[in-house]
Amino acid sequence: LEADPRSRMPPAKALGVVLRNLIEQRRPLYALGEWVAERDPSVLGLADTSARLNDDCVGRALERLFDADRALLQTEMVVNAIRRFAIDCTEFHNDSTSITFSGDYAGANGDPQRGQATLKVNHGHNKDHRPDLKQLLWILTVSRTPDAGVRPR
Template identity: 55%
Template sequence: MPAPLRITSEKFGALPIVNHFLARLRLLARLSRGLPSTEAALTFEKVLGVLLRNLILDRGPIYGTEAWVLPFSPDLLDLTPEEVRLLNDDRGGRALEALFDADRASLLTSVLIDAIEEFGLDLSELHNDSTSVTFTGAYPEANGGLLRGKLTIALRRSAQNKDHRPDLKQLVWILTVTADGAVPIHYKVDDGNTEDSTTHRETWDTLKVLTGTSDFLYVADCKLCTTGAMTYIHEQKGRFLTVLPETRKEEGAFRAWVQEHAPAWQELPLTDGETAHGESLPRWKTTEAPERSREGFRIVWVWGAGKERRDQLTRAELVRKAMRNLEALDKRLQNPRCKIRTRDGVVEAAEKARG
């Protein structure tokens, strides 16, 4: 008599796509060679492979890894059914400790070189930014000292916490991506009280080594706009693009100049995508400032149609709000019980209503 049929349901999700790119990067093979060996029934690289896929697809907690894995076909996670049953948070922790003990710098460099060669990444323009990652808890070992021969990151409190939680500890996460598809090619984690503007020299030096040239365009926000950072990159024959902070005198000088002069705006041509969507009017214009920065660098001012529309809407709303406030003040002044009795009091109230 034939055995009864059983229906087994297994989940695929986006794992085949993730596995395709992991294979092209040869990432798991790199982990296998870079991690210390173990006699455990489940190798470190297999556990880290599961954690990595979870991070990409779900970002679930380590203690929930076993439950997350169960619906999937085991072979999609490079596991056997027996190995699935071995997964738990203890194994996840030990695998992460093995990764901490490994030569992560060399591992990351080899993965990056593979990615550049495999996908033909364009490294002529690189974009850098940083943010803070906030933690709750004590984390006494994350003090900037050595742990098992490895330097740790110091979790610090900072008044500039970007989550607006200066009471909590944080670290500073610095990431550089390509303009070609926003592919990450370099990251660094710094102590929580690190000032963003101080990180650019080291980052640029690293990128110079990775690209093998200084002739790439380094793009970053206004934290790059310091005399030290810009001059350093220029002296190394590098190129950069940054934003001029409003606190710089050059910003006020241009605003004063434009009151009495007509800038020679140059329209930027529409992109193919903008033309395809029926755009006909220019969205961007640029003009070079009449004077360079105090360091001698060019300053280019940019006009954007979108910002102009937003500014017009903002001004219109401010006018409407002022009119409503002034009408309310007028009714208030008509009331015999109004306490505003003097001309100066009326002027002060009107100024406050105008906003």
């Protein structure tokens, strides 16, 4: 991802912190600096840059991600993971769930923004049994490779 000249931290490092936070604790963007301060920065891949992380830095990194060719980025990540971990691609398994939203989300209508495709948050068959709320469908695809997601039995 191309760096923002106002940012003193590469976007990939800031996004790595966001991803780790989502996996571990899901703190809001404004609290990421506090979350990082509670950890060894080297474990987060930050070393001496943790003091530069704030919500503005993360916001700029998220904007860079939005403006990037996300399809190409995702393809490169998947291909690299397949090669690095020797993932067997002869059989895949899918699991889906709905991510429920409350509120208007008027801008999440699927229309392009800044030349990029956007997601459409809409009503549908909600797996949480809440047809009154909007949703996105999230699909996880895993292989049968041991230790690469789940192991079907």
